[in-house]
Amino acid sequence: MRRNSHVRFCSRDGIVKQPSTITPKELDSALEPAWITSRQIEAGRRAMTRNARRGGKIWVRIFPDKPVTVRPAETRMGSGKGSPEYWVAVVKPGRILYEMGGVTENIARRAISIAASSRSVPTKMGMG
DSSP states (O other): OOOOTTSOOOOOOSOOOOOSOOOSOEEEEESSOEEEEHHHHHHHHHHHHHHHTTOSEEEEOOOOOEEEEEOOTTOOSOSSOOEEEEEEEEEOTTOEEEEEESSOHHHHHHHHHHHHTTOSSOEEEEEO
8 A cells, every 4th residue: 555755644652862962951851752833943942031031042853844734624535635833843862952161050050940840741850
């Protein structure tokens, strides 16, 4: 049976292989596999910026490159795939979500913990 080539599939199995060279920064990495929407990524970035008070630099290490399609309500079967509704980033355990540098450790930890409340995936903080 032939499979459509335009339909993207991305598994949630396994852990991510990180780059080996990381400069000393405060990190926020995922503990479970999940989809993080672009709105959640932006809300976390805004919360970190607000708490750092423009004192440091923030790196967002994930990008929402997977489209999630939705069919309109009360439509009949057939007539193709639905239109893209929103975009998600596929996150596996161990994936670094945010990096923060140029601020003290307690400010970075507070900012990352506030940003973690806007996401659906549990994370852990650590120094890189």
